[in-house]
Amino acid sequence: MFIRSKMTLLCASAALALGVAMSSGASKAAEMGSMHIAFGDIPGADMLGFMIAAKRAESRGVKLKISFLQSEDLASQAIVSGQADIGVGTPYALIQKVKAPIRMFYQLSKLAFFPIVNTEKYKGWKDLDGQPMYTHARGSGTEAIMNLMAMKNNIKYSAMSYVPGSAVRAGAMLQGRIDATIVDAERRTLLMREGKGKFALLPLPKIDASDEALYANTEFMEKNEEAINILLEELVLTWREINKNPGYVSKARAEYNLLPDMPASDAEGIDPYYAEAVETKIFDDNGGGEKAILGDFEFYDFAGTIKGDTSKLTVEEFWNLAPLNKALDKLGRM
Amino acid sequence: MSRTLVDSVYIPPETSSFDTMIIWRTISVLFVFGSWEIAGRIPISIAFPTFFETMTALFEMIMDGRLAHAYFETLKPLLVGVGISAGFGVLIGTSMGLYRSVQWLGEPIFIVMQAAPMAALIPLVTFVYGIGLAAKVCAVVILAAPIIVLNSYKAVTNANVSLIQMCASFQGSRVQQIIRVIIPDASPMIFAGLRLGVAAGFIGVILAELLITPTGIGDLITYHRSVAEYADMYAAIFSIILFAAVTIGLLEKAEIAYFRPERKKKKGS
Numbered sequence: 001m002f003i004r005s006k007m008t009l010l011c012a013s014a015a016l017a018l019g020v021a022m023s024s025g026a027s028k029a030a031e032m033g034s035m036h037i038a039f040g041d042i043p044g045a046d047m048l049g050f051m052i053a054a055k056r057a058e059s060r061g062v063k064l065k066i067s068f069l070q071s072e073d074l075a076s077q078a079i080v081s082g083q084a085d086i087g088v089g090t091p092y093a094l095i096q097k098v099k100a101p102i103r104m105f106y107q108l109s110k111l112a113f114f115p116i117v118n119t120e121k122y123k124g125w126k127d128l129d130g131q132p133m134y135t136h137a138r139g140s141g142t143e144a145i146m147n148l149m150a151m152k153n154n155i156k157y158s159a160m161s162y163v164p165g166s167a168v169r170a171g172a173m174l175q176g177r178i179d180a181t182i183v184d185a186e187r188r189t190l191l192m193r194e195g196k197g198k199f200a201l202l203p204l205p206k207i208d209a210s211d212e213a214l215y216a217n218t219e220f221m222e223k224n225e226e227a228i229n230i231l232l233e234e235l236v237l238t239w240r241e242i243n244k245n246p247g248y249v250s251k252a253r254a255e256y257n258l259l260p261d262m263p264a265s266d267a268e269g270i271d272p273y274y275a276e277a278v279e280t281k282i283f284d285d286n287g288g289g290e291k292a293i294l295g296d297f298e299f300y301d302f303a304g305t306i307k308g309d310t311s312k313l314t315v316e317e318f319w320n321l322a323p324l325n326k327a328l329d330k331l332g333r334m
Numbered sequence: 335m336s337r338t339l340v341d342s343v344y345i346p347p348e349t350s351s352f353d354t355m356i357i358w359r360t361i362s363v364l365f366v367f368g369s370w371e372i373a374g375r376i377p378i379s380i381a382f383p384t385f386f387e388t389m390t391a392l393f394e395m396i397m398d399g400r401l402a403h404a405y406f407e408t409l410k411p412l413l414v415g416v417g418i419s420a421g422f423g424v425l426i427g428t429s430m431g432l433y434r435s436v437q438w439l440g441e442p443i444f445i446v447m448q449a450a451p452m453a454a455l456i457p458l459v460t461f462v463y464g465i466g467l468a469a470k471v472c473a474v475v476i477l478a479a480p481i482i483v484l485n486s487y488k489a490v491t492n493a494n495v496s497l498i499q500m501c502a503s504f505q506g507s508r509v510q511q512i513i514r515v516i517i518p519d520a521s522p523m524i525f526a527g528l529r530l531g532v533a534a535g536f537i538g539v540i541l542a543e544l545l546i547t548p549t550g551i552g553d554l555i556t557y558h559r560s561v562a563e564y565a566d567m568y569a570a571i572f573s574i575i576l577f578a579a580v581t582i583g584l585l586e587k588a589e590i591a592y593f594r595p596e597r598k599k600k601k602g603s
Contacts, residue, residue: 072560073559073560077379077381080379080380080381081379091562093560093561093562093563094562096562097561097562097563098380098381098562098564099380100380100562137548137556137557137560138548138553138556138557138560139557139560139561140560161547161549162547162548162549162553163465163547164547164548168460168465172464172465175464177464177465177466304561305561
């Protein structure tokens with residue numbers, strides 16, 4: 001009797017130990033495939049492409065959590081401190097100046113901004129000589145583009161003022177508080193629609209530099225190679241799908257119930273936004289790669305984000321292209 | 335100095351209290367800066383520079399004129415905003431203390447303004463006043479005015495009743511009561527409100543420069559953060575904290591010297 005009860009106790013303990021071991025193993029497996037992504041902006045139509053890829057990666061077992069922070073700087077600090085795993089932005093300065101242990105690994109989009117003026121005041125670039133200009137922030141891509149164009153057109157602005165956010169600058173244009181600025185594609189469409197012929201776009205040469213890229217802590221990338229590979233494969237496939245058919249975003253948004261609270265008027269802008277983005281070729285079929293990075297070096301050197309001799313910079317200092325190459329080896333290059 | 339059972343509670347000699355205060359304050363400052371240097375050397379974060387690096391960056395910013403230019407930009411909305419808040423604030427607060435109808439009209443508005451979270455009002459401010467100087471002045475006024483108004487109101491309400499009655503008994507008119515008794519009696523508290531209003535104004539102007547358009551010190555903070563020059567960013571933050579603390583300290587000294595001589599006497603004894 002005593003021996004039987006002892007055996008029962010032993011079996012129960014073994015079963016319990018096995019259960020605990022199995023459950024800890026299962027949770028470890030789930031942890032291996034989870035990642036926390038930090039955007040430095042509020043959710044909008046421009047993020048839908050990534051959200052679709054994330055949902056597709058989730059269906060392949062990668063657990064994803066997306067947070068929206070107030071700025072890209074906060075997002076990058078969250079990545080460096082380990083509070084989030086993957087960030088969205090172009091943290092060249094952070095990598096170069098403070099040797100942050102992070103690397104970019106996928107180009108989400110290229111810079112696509114549009115200089116826009118009030119035609120009652122200005123007709124072309126030359127008219128902006130000695131006039132005030134409004135851009136996103138000091139050292140930003142928008143400021144670099146406008147300075148580049150001032151240099152090319154041999155003009156000088158009377159002052160460069162900073163108004164963060166394309167939406168805010170577009171609002172100021174509509175209210176008549178400013179007469180020349182640079183905005184993103186979404187606000188360009190808005191201004192052209194609401195301005196009723198009052199605003200005009202200024203010609204801009206093609207600028208080949210990254211606007212948004214995915215980056216992560218190097219240690220995280222090493223430990224979560226499999227999850228990152230799945231995410232990259234789905235990103236490449238989604239980007240190719242969007243480039244083939246921009247209307248795919250609206251359909252997938254409905255399928256995955258993404259941004260359900262988006263107002264109907266904004267939702268109507270999704271298709272035109274992606275059609276325009278595809279037309280201006282801001283989504284690369286192969287995730288950017290080395291060619292895109294060299295374009296970044298040139299542009300961000302001009303912007304003052306990167307310091308020193310850019311000819312001496314190496315791709316490996318800023319990017320880890322191994323996961324992308326692995327995904328492209330599997331999916332094929334276009 | 336030997337102690338007995340009678341004087342078991344040790345009272346330090348008053349003549350050395352000033353020296354002791356200086357020693358303890360120096361130790362306090364050294365402790366904070368020392369901790370900062372150690373935290374930067376560990377480092378607690380790659381974005382956290384050492385105290386020495388920050389001071390070097392501050393020195394460079396002073397020498398190349400960046401800091402002077404930034405303060406010139408920051409002080410514009412601050413001075414205009416504090417000036418408006420002080421002028422109208424004292425007038426409205428005093429009127430609220432003197433006239434019941436003005437009190438009923440103004441008190442709820444300023445209590446709500448004081449309790450309202452400022453950052454939440456920024457979109458409204460930019461919608462009404464745009465993105466220029468007017469919006470920043472408005473941000474300063476929203477934060478500084480309620481403190482100045484409510485302090486002035488309380489100061490007038492709590493004016494010494496005996497003095498007012500004495501003025502009345504000497505056939506003093508209502509205007510004489512206000513000018514010769516109530517305002518002088520309320521002035522220490524009104525000035526204390528102005529000092530607190532200036533402190534709130536500093537918060538308002540930096541919030542505006544960070545949330546509306548980056549100019550002045552707000553621009554230095556935003557720009558150096560965006561290009562990962564953290565020593566410069568902390569130098570700008572350090573400078574504005576120091577500037578605000580020194581300004582408020584000087585105002586407090588002026589308050590003691592001109593409005594609270596009894597505190598000056600106590601300190602000096």
